[in-house]
Amino acid sequence: MVDLDTREWLLTNGLGSFASGTVADVRTRTYHGWLFAATNPPNGRTLLFSHLEASLEVSKKVVPLGTNIWGTGNIEPTGYKLLHSFDINPVPKWIWGEQDWQLSRQLIMPYGLETSHNSGNLQDSLVSHRLLIQYRYEGRETAILRLRLLIADRNFHSQQTQSSDLQFSQLLGYRQIYLQAMSNDGFGTPWRLRWTQGEYRADPVWYWNYEFPEETQRGLGDREDLFSPGYLTVILKPGDAVTLEARIGFPEQSIDSLTPDTFAEAVEAEQERLSQIGSWESGIKGQGGQAKNYTLSPLSPLFPPSTKTWQQLLKASDQFIVYRASIANPTVMAGYHWFNDWGRDTLIALPGLTLVTGRFELAKNLLQTFGRYCRHGLIPNTFPDTDTEPAYNCIDAALWWIETLGLYLEATQDWQFLAAQFSVVQQIHKAFIGGTRYNIQVDATDGLLGWDAPGVALTWMDAVVEGQPITPRSGKPVEINALWYSALCWMSQWAEHLSQLETGDKVRLANQGKRYAQQAQQVKTSLQKFWNPQLGYLYDTIDFDDRRNAQIRPNAVLAVSLHHCGFLPSQGRQILELATDRLLTPYGLRSLDPADPEYIGRCFGNSQKRDRAYHQGTVWTWLIGAFIRGWQRFLPEQPIPFSWQPLLDHLWHDACIGSISEIFDGEPPHYPRGAVAQAWSIAEVMRHI
Missing domain, CATH: 1.50.10.10 (Glycosyltransferase)
Structure with missing residues (x-):
């Protein structure tokens, strides 16, 4: 692990929800994942969305971009070796690439608290827990991006283990999928993932025995099993981007549409909100x-x-x-x-x-x-x-x-x-x-x-x-x-x-x-x-x-x-x-x-x-x-x-x-x-x- 950059990044949404991980894009803690949703703000923090395992097919060559540490001690795949840069401003951004292609990924967790226009009281506020992801491709020829979804439904302090008692339902809609855990204890937190382009294929499978070395050092539980309901395939021409959104809750009729501009608009809105901190107004x-x-x-x-x-x-x-x-x-x-x-x-x-x-x-x-x-x-x-x-x-x-x-x-x-x-x-x-x-x-x-x-x-x-x-x-x-x-x-x-x-x-x-x-x-x-x-x-x-x-x-x-x-x-x-x-x-x-x-x-x-x-x-x-x-x-x-x-x-x-x-x-x-x-x-x- 000497060449793994395990420095960390953090996103929050003002409700207790957070996303976190490492520069090398490898999970080293129980607390690393893309959507820990505070279901009872700021508590009830639950890991729903761990990450997307990405691979890029260019010139008929499949290049895995993910990095995982397994309980065997192995690190595979080794996508971190293709990582060219990382920056946190204005939002976390990774760039992977080889001589003839480059793929970037950005994440943002939009602020989740909105007061109504008719009242300034927090009691009248609306809350939303969501994460936006955007991949952008540059290269000489068309590429195929495959994104395998890794999910969970567990308390943020613990780890998930595969069990016959734990199942995940998935309901496919137009460019979106609804997900919910089911166990002997009842139903888990419902949420959905949607995307601006691509074809989703259901392919349920468990991935066993992820290792969290930071937890090993702390003498805590350090193994995790994650469930994958399927994967998304996106064909990207040079200059193309795909935007995804994870959001908790049941389906809503009035939800805003997801467009290629959604990510940039969210970044602009967050920068505007942050610019007000410390100002006289x-x-x-x-x-x-x-x-x-x-x-x-x-x-x-x-x-x-x-x-x-x-x-x-x-x-x-x-x-x-x-x-x-x-x-x-x-x-x-x-x-x-x-x-x-x-x-x-x-x-x-x-x-x-x-x-x-x-x-x-x-x-x-x-x-x-x-x-x-x-x-x-x-x-x-x-x-x-x-x-x-x-x-x-x-x-x-x-x-x-x-x-x-x-x-x-x-x-x-x-x-x-x-x-x-x-x-x-x-x-x-x-x-x-x-x-x-x-x-x-x-x-x-x-x-x-x-x-x-x-x-x-x-x-x-x-x-x-x-x-x-x-x-x-x-x-x-x-x-x-x-x-x-x-x-x-x-x-x-x-x-x-x-x-x-x-x-x-x-x-x-x-x-x-x-x-x-x-x-x-x-x-x-x-x-x-x-x-x-x-x-x-x-x-x-x-x-x-x-x-x-x-x-x-x-x-x-x-x-x-x-x-x-x-x-x-x-x-x-x-x-x-x-x-x-x-x-x-x-x-x-x-x-x-x-x-x-x-x-x-x-x-x-x-x-x-x-x-x-x-x-x-x-x-x-x-x-x-x-x-x-x-x-x-x-x-x-x-x-x-x-x-x-x-x-x-x-x-x-x-x-x-x-x-x-x-x-x-x-x-x-x-x-x-x-x-x-x-x-x-x-x-x-x-x-x-």
Whole structure:
């Protein structure tokens, strides 16, 4: 496999559906395929359409263009050897060829959410999941293109295996075929494939034992069987093209016709939609199209340089913003391919995805949605795949919600929204003071916030193996209390501001503001408990019995990066200087000092090995944002000791081309690991590049 280019590409449709594969056009993951349809947006992701196995007959010579890795270890056919070029802009495009012919293929997944013309509400939106494919031929003589259809009907986390219980029906129409799986569990998702020219022949056959080497390395299921209902034969003269469309759902009478221009029109429509991201018009218009009079804070630059890199970051950022049917509102996918929408990740990513791009109405919707789901003073960390109650299993999502609300208000001065959300702020404060789930409660003796519950991990360092947190941080974590301090400062500021408006009980709000300010001062004083003068750094946690964890982790950097910082300038400088020496890499911050005996420098292997390394030295790109904000606060006169070039090279040339990975190995050469496209990685780069 040394000559296989297994770098990846990704297409999404704003609903949770996606298409993904490799430059070499070989499937190396369970998550590679051309149509993973989110049947219950953004969940229910189901592989329906794996790929088309293509061959081209020229001068009576049949040339296979596909590439497959089989369970035997063989790679055949070897179409990748004829691959001349690959590009992701404006859409993924492959070009195969020999001396006397050339065949290109392009893919696009059109945006799947359309609001009705009479209403701007997402509740009235229409959704569609579809993929367009176009092949174009150039050569000296007429050629015959054969496209064999490979399909499935399985959850995106699993693999399909041939079984007598699994059958596929096919109904042939004019230049289209309707497909649906049938099993003992019932009927699968119906969908259809149609084309602009060619003759289809039913030829049902199973292809067994595809191998996914990336899953082999991850210790997961790595074999797949795919079903082929038949193949399409297309006669192509020089300059000819054939366009195909895969679309889920039952047959529709009113569907648009498929023409030779459909693909180009879809590309143009997508480019026009993307061009609106980050523009003033996009930022100031709500769903109903009414202009908003937002006032920008100088801390939230709306118009970064219009460079190719910035445009790619905008495009990548848009892939994470999806529609959730259960709440009829937008949400943010934490990463691709396998993550869902998570509260903590969404709130940390929100400033970069929305505020610096001027998507204020989106920011407002996201904050409003998570605020609406506040229970027991907690903001949910995950929404389940079914429409049941979210999971409230983190201590910091509520604090990130307040911090992000503050940044939104700084950028927009939207005090009406503050007035509407202030009851949520009060609910969080009351729950933390009085106590809530997982024994989360403020310690009355010092005002610090802590928690104590066995077998769970409630901070962002949340890996648990066999019921035991790998990075146990119960007690009083440093970044949680820095967030708590910042939250109290925001609350004091907001109560004072609201007391001056024409709404609410002015006296009560003014008194609340004073009380929040007093609590903030107590917490600021108590934050000094985290200072380790021998090390010149912050303790990572303080236990309830006052034991202190002196491990060098990036949580100290998070603690000095927030809008309100409770630490001294001299302390901030020492923290950043030590973090530069021990934690900083070209791709972000390590999660643990390499000199620590618990440090693990590579995050690979089966799930247990990966989980044990996840926060024990692994590099996290999103943390570079906190490092830069802290540096700009405490060391503004010194150049930031970080070059963007390695991350930009990664963006353009590595892993998932056009996006940024979730994590990297702690040890050089810092191989990218984890999800190949991560929301908060992109978002934090966008805040500071």
